[in-house]
Amino acid sequence: MKMKTKLKSKLSRTFSSNFTNAYQKFTMSHMTENSSLPEAYLQKPLDQCKVALVSTAGVHLKSDEPFDVDNPAGDPSFRIIPADVTERELTVTHIYFDTKFAKTDPSIVFPLQQLKESAADGKIGSVSGVHIGLNGGILDTTIAEQNFIPKVVKLFHNEGIDAALLVPG
């Protein structure tokens, strides 16, 4: 990570934790309002559904390329996280929140273990074999919308995923 990025990260984290309302307003002002609401329904009972996780906390495998936090526009790409991963194989790359907590215990941003327990308890049918790690904090989402989001949607259909749980950073 470049020195400039470290400084940007520190400033941003100081801003968001001390001036949360201003931070919200800043984020709000960069978003397009969507008045319509898409609606999907579970196609089968929850205890038969295959469920996947999507995180924007910058979660990825240690063996994978980290998100490019030095890019001022952000990194809209995604990382695939297999279900059989152990927490020690995961790490977090993000500059807009303090990652030390998530590095200590990745389940605070990526509750895969708890999802597995839900499957073991019979609350859901199964845990998807693949999950998605993203790096949030992208103001211009055009590339994500045109390129990466459709790829993830297609992947989820190919994997037979019935529902997704989404967790921010």
Added chain:
Amino acid sequence: MLGLYARALEASHIPTAMVTLFPEITDKVGAPRTLHVPFKMGRPCGEPFDFETRGKVVDQLLELLTLPSGSREKYREKP
């Protein structure tokens, strides 16, 4: 960006349930189903090693999947 994933997945007939720390933001982007949690940024599912809270967050997200799009729930300490 997470809200955009939620919308795209729902538009393709995959229901979603999403944790939110800032409901005003996720309402504006039009995230279909949200669970408002009282935790800090970077810790959306609670504090490190608080697995009890984590389990409750996941349980409440799963429950939210069964509710209609537009559902806005709040995290409950006691289910």
